Amino acid sequence: MGSIAADTPHPFDPLSLAEIETAINTVKKAHGQVFFNVVSLQEPRKAEMTAWLANPETTSRPKRFADVVVIAPGGKVYDGLVDLAEAKITKWDLLDGEQPIITMEELQLVEHVVRKDPKVIEQCIISGVAPEDMHKVYCDPWTIGYDERFGNKVRLQQALMYYRPDIDNCQYQYPLDFCPIYDADKGEIIAIDIPKVRRPLSKAPSMDYHPAAVEARGGYRTDLKPINITQPEGVSFKLTGREIEWQNWKFHIGFNYREGIVLNNITFNDKGTVRPIFYRLSLAEMVVPYGNPEAPHHHKHALDQGEYGAGYMTNSLSLGCDCKGSIHYMDAEFPTRDGGLRTIKNAICIHEEDAGILFKHSDFRDDSVIVTRGRKLIIQQIFTAANYEYVVAWVFHQDGTIAPQIKLTGILNTYAMLEDEDTHGWGTQVYPGVNAHNHQHLFCLRIDANIDGPNNTVFVNDAVPSEAPVGSPENYYGNGFYNKRTKLATEGESKTDYNGATSRAWEIANTNKLNPYSKKPVSYKLVSREVPGLMPKEGSLVWKRASFARHAVHVTKYRDDELWPAGKHVPQTSGEPSRGLAEWIGDGTTSIDNTDIVLWHTFGVTHFPSPEDFPVMPAEPMILLLRPRNFFAGNPVMDVPPSYASTPSQILAGKQGVLDATDKLSTLAFANGNGASCCKSNGANGTH
Amino acid sequence: MGSIAADTPHPFDPLSLAEIETAINTVKKAHGQVFFNVVSLQEPRKAEMTAWLANPETTSRPKRFADVVVIAPGGKVYDGLVDLAEAKITKWDLLDGEQPIITMEELQLVEHVVRKDPKVIEQCIISGVAPEDMHKVYCDPWTIGYDERFGNKVRLQQALMYYRPDIDNCQYQYPLDFCPIYDADKGEIIAIDIPKVRRPLSKAPSMDYHPAAVEARGGYRTDLKPINITQPEGVSFKLTGREIEWQNWKFHIGFNYREGIVLNNITFNDKGTVRPIFYRLSLAEMVVPYGNPEAPHHHKHALDQGEYGAGYMTNSLSLGCDCKGSIHYMDAEFPTRDGGLRTIKNAICIHEEDAGILFKHSDFRDDSVIVTRGRKLIIQQIFTAANYEYVVAWVFHQDGTIAPQIKLTGILNTYAMLEDEDTHGWGTQVYPGVNAHNHQHLFCLRIDANIDGPNNTVFVNDAVPSEAPVGSPENYYGNGFYNKRTKLATEGESKTDYNGATSRAWEIANTNKLNPYSKKPVSYKLVSREVPGLMPKEGSLVWKRASFARHAVHVTKYRDDELWPAGKHVPQTSGEPSRGLAEWIGDGTTSIDNTDIVLWHTFGVTHFPSPEDFPVMPAEPMILLLRPRNFFAGNPVMDVPPSYASTPSQILAGKQGVLDATDKLSTLAFANGNGASCCKSNGANGTH
Ligand SMILES: [Co+2]
Numbered sequence A, B: 001m002g003s004i005a006a007d008t009p010h011p012f013d014p015l016s017l018a019e020i021e022t023a024i025n026t027v028k029k030a031h032g033q034v035f036f037n038v039v040s041l042q043e044p045r046k047a048e049m050t051a052w053l054a055n056p057e058t059t060s061r062p063k064r065f066a067d068v069v070v071i072a073p074g075g076k077v078y079d080g081l082v083d084l085a086e087a088k089i090t091k092w093d094l095l096d097g098e099q100p101i102i103t104m105e106e107l108q109l110v111e112h113v114v115r116k117d118p119k120v121i122e123q124c125i126i127s128g129v130a131p132e133d134m135h136k137v138y139c140d141p142w143t144i145g146y147d148e149r150f151g152n153k154v155r156l157q158q159a160l161m162y163y164r165p166d167i168d169n170c171q172y173q174y175p176l177d178f179c180p181i182y183d184a185d186k187g188e189i190i191a192i193d194i195p196k197v198r199r200p201l202s203k204a205p206s207m208d209y210h211p212a213a214v215e216a217r218g219g220y221r222t223d224l225k226p227i228n229i230t231q232p233e234g235v236s237f238k239l240t241g242r243e244i245e246w247q248n249w250k251f252h253i254g255f256n257y258r259e260g261i262v263l264n265n266i267t268f269n270d271k272g273t274v275r276p277i278f279y280r281l282s283l284a285e286m287v288v289p290y291g292n293p294e295a296p297h298h299h300k301h302a303l304d305q306g307e308y309g310a311g312y313m314t315n316s317l318s319l320g321c322d323c324k325g326s327i328h329y330m331d332a333e334f335p336t337r338d339g340g341l342r343t344i345k346n347a348i349c350i351h352e353e354d355a356g357i358l359f360k361h362s363d364f365r366d367d368s369v370i371v372t373r374g375r376k377l378i379i380q381q382i383f384t385a386a387n388y389e390y391v392v393a394w395v396f397h398q399d400g401t402i403a404p405q406i407k408l409t410g411i412l413n414t415y416a417m418l419e420d421e422d423t424h425g426w427g428t429q430v431y432p433g434v435n436a437h438n439h440q441h442l443f444c445l446r447i448d449a450n451i452d453g454p455n456n457t458v459f460v461n462d463a464v465p466s467e468a469p470v471g472s473p474e475n476y477y478g479n480g481f482y483n484k485r486t487k488l489a490t491e492g493e494s495k496t497d498y499n500g501a502t503s504r505a506w507e508i509a510n511t512n513k514l515n516p517y518s519k520k521p522v523s524y525k526l527v528s529r530e531v532p533g534l535m536p537k538e539g540s541l542v543w544k545r546a547s548f549a550r551h552a553v554h555v556t557k558y559r560d561d562e563l564w565p566a567g568k569h570v571p572q573t574s575g576e577p578s579r580g581l582a583e584w585i586g587d588g589t590t591s592i593d594n595t596d597i598v599l600w601h602t603f604g605v606t607h608f609p610s611p612e613d614f615p616v617m618p619a620e621p622m623i624l625l626l627r628p629r630n631f632f633a634g635n636p637v638m639d640v641p642p643s644y645a646s647t648p649s650q651i652l653a654g655k656q657g658v659l660d661a662t663d664k665l666s667t668l669a670f671a672n673g674n675g676a677s678c679c680k681s682n683g684a685n686g687t688h
């Protein structure tokens, strides 16, 4: 990087506190006091960035720009750019009918307003809450989704209402049945959605998960013995700024308010050749549609990343509980609404884990064997979307596989119900008086592919039987089958769904480069099995607003700034027309054959709640794989040191010369247990 | 257990060495010297066993029987039973046209015969192997599947042929192109399948995975730092005989020659009530169909458990390499072919692992938080089916979930190919001269359900949109969706396939017992996403022989001895008629509604090999879940001690009284790294 100072940010680095401050001051100077919704890195233009990455010594370094979104007095929304080196605004657009992301600070305000609003107090009384107990009333403010009564020129939140008999009770046990609507510009409640059937506050005893409640029920179990995980010699990864190197992988770890973790310029050192794989990976959007069609639940759905931000909602992680072992943390830095600065300490945790057996083979003839244990690298964040928590982990394996993993935990969104009320199948009574509605969690993984270079092509891969009938000469025993590859030639053709019966996978290939042995294009395959269909129907509000969720896969030609598939400003979009992906694809004629492409993959779970999920849910994991196929010329992990290896010649020589690097800290569980010294026990075929 | 001696076996225990010996001696006494293929526990009749389990003090203990299969002189196959207490044969049936399982000892014999057979030597010469190099010729003997030229009265193996230039070379790099057929009764080669196109022995340099080869290529990577996993206070599970207790779970761990690990009488202690969940769980059969329809590959498929046995092929596991941490092992005991005894030391390993976050929630208002880490218990075996290894793990979670997991590793089955030969899409050149054929690995999980008692019912669960159109009063915003439950009333109706679009799951319910809150039947759901269709066509040999693989799920009424869905004696079955599941289901009219049922689930992967898989495959995992739904009245893990918990009142009191049990051994990765004391860092919303 030539003469650039050591503290010069990498072009992919998030804005530093100093840079955020520069942007804020620049805006304030020009436009006075405004509310800052966003001050975030505008990522470098790709053409400029790839030129610099290819030749940092001689190419000029991409300039740093801040993407700034503010709300000015009168509710005017501006979307601008600040050139940070020059402290100069280079773009300043007034938006019309677009609502920027809702910040945590905006969310925090609503509860205070709700508690004092006379109409809300009146409804609380109807529900059975005494006016003097209004401090026990809580609300989770959500965007309104889209509500045609109000449109999108007024900035709104709907307040999902709850009650806590005691300050430490889990409020989701005590939902209130009405829903105030908050006008963020006025700072007041402008309407209340009141259901026809009223459901008074539940009188059920609380069932809390906090320690005092557990103690009162008999206390914690005492039979769990500790498992210690330590790395006395340190970790196996190396960081230079935010660039990490581990087991042939190298990539940059970014973070923004919207997507949270962003991984850039992911490469793999293949025996000395640094091979690009992905230019950028992120969880770009999500949608959580709820399935109760009765008002006011019918517009209950959350596009959490676009509406609140997986970065803004991210947790400050803790050593020894969120993360165990030897951990490296990175902070996240954001503006406050009034132009201050805030730091989320430990927003990202990075650590290694043992990954079990990486490969093994033993020869049945002589029990010669090799056992090699694997390791994985995990880049993780956890964000809290009101009731829910999402644990997002980017898991790197030594064999070239990247396995994004999401765990769902936290608390169900709940609504009030009468005793023995019929839920009509739209929800489940998870506790007396608590109706948890059916919902989906659908995530959109944005894969900016760079498989041995930017020009890539996507093929659908389906396992299909031979067309020849059983008994025919071409397929006498009827066993023939093959991998049917279908090229997705245009953005329109790329709209594809999952097919479990054919083990469908999507192959991101570089057709310009063939594997030396298989003569097939080098590729990464997207192997994803948790791919439910979108339950909201075609033409529904969710279908319109979250166009990415209509299909498991869309592919677009790369265009700068097409980052978020429900659009940049998501709150209160009507879906007419659909923003983001549907808009970008348009008539679908754009070629995606052998060009710079982005694959958008929607996956997730359909969640029918059950009492096991209440009052707090045991984590449910979801995993998908990006696997090298025909990418390497052979198994890329043969040089990972084995735990044990013996060859036929060593067996013949009485095990002389065997490689024994077994873990000496492993022990038998019981002193009187049956065990054997490692790998030297009688073989599988040893006779007694 | 009253006055029964401490060393009296549990009725589910595998036969002890002494019992095996008793059975062998009893048979020898009656029938002279025979070859012993099987001497294994005949599991107690269920009616008798459940009576005893319910009341062991007053009910008579089920008697112990040995299931014995032998081959007598002249190739006569007998299937018998020995009453062990009486040392008496109680059944002795001569089989006709049925071949019992092929033992490891039988497999071992073939290579020696092949090397000396003049016709094989002749073919080796044609392939380019000198007669003096016949000791470098190897074969993997497989059952023949079924071959109409020979039928099933002659006991056969096909010898897949390989060569090792050096004794330590991986032979799968050097396949030979012809296939001798071995008659086990005669002990000689009776035919050789010779392809029309000859493919001489590959001259490619070897690419081995053994240490010397890795060293010659530059050596092992040196940048992996150790991860130590220890349990200084011991493990959290308890064993009484083969019954394990851990985190409210209790079950018996059996093992047999066929299925390997068998788990019986699985119960969960739900706040003092011991609730039955599964009477028996096992991997009951598998099939690996290969997809090349060209002779002689067209009959290449393995029903590994029925043909060779996941128990017989199981590895002796090693402390510190196959298993890391604090491990308990169990041995497996079998007869030898000539009536001796053999022990596979450490056939099963049992250990705990940290399972990451079990649940978490933080309140966005005040950052009050609970973080609880999970633990899992793993019962594992690894078996080697010639080239392949299967790592089978039964993973128990604290929340009542059982997650069977299979990892595939080992080596591809390979065949010879000419330079630039067209594989016609039936395989992939993974290395010069090495064609790895397309194949599937399909496993059949046998679930003998006992959800709060034996009378259970299976429902298909599909997530489906409301039938009401978008804009209609019943579904105005189009978001309505629900869980459509379809009862499988008869064995015929139970034949069901996976549907990813509807997030299909199978609900094993006890309709006689409703959850107190949801009023839905208590149930366990089978959530399985790796469910490819069977690629061999309807009417094909594989379709006929492996009827369990025709559908993702079959359900049958429980009947004693219906354990293995391709039949008891699998080698050389013709599939006419289909043995096992198809035979048991018959016309499909048997009711499975509210009765004792068994669910058979076929899952797996479709494998199109690529060079990354060669010469040894990085492990590919597959996982499925058996999850309690509406089974518990609430989250069953709230009493697992949290790592950290703070309540709103404690936050208000300056964090006084918070529960801090964070792992004190966790450290920051870098001394100069950025970190914070656990859970006491600035909250997510803390301002800078
Ligand atoms: Co959910």
Ligand SMILES: [Co+2]
Pocket: B408, B439, B441, B607
């Ligand atoms: Co395979």
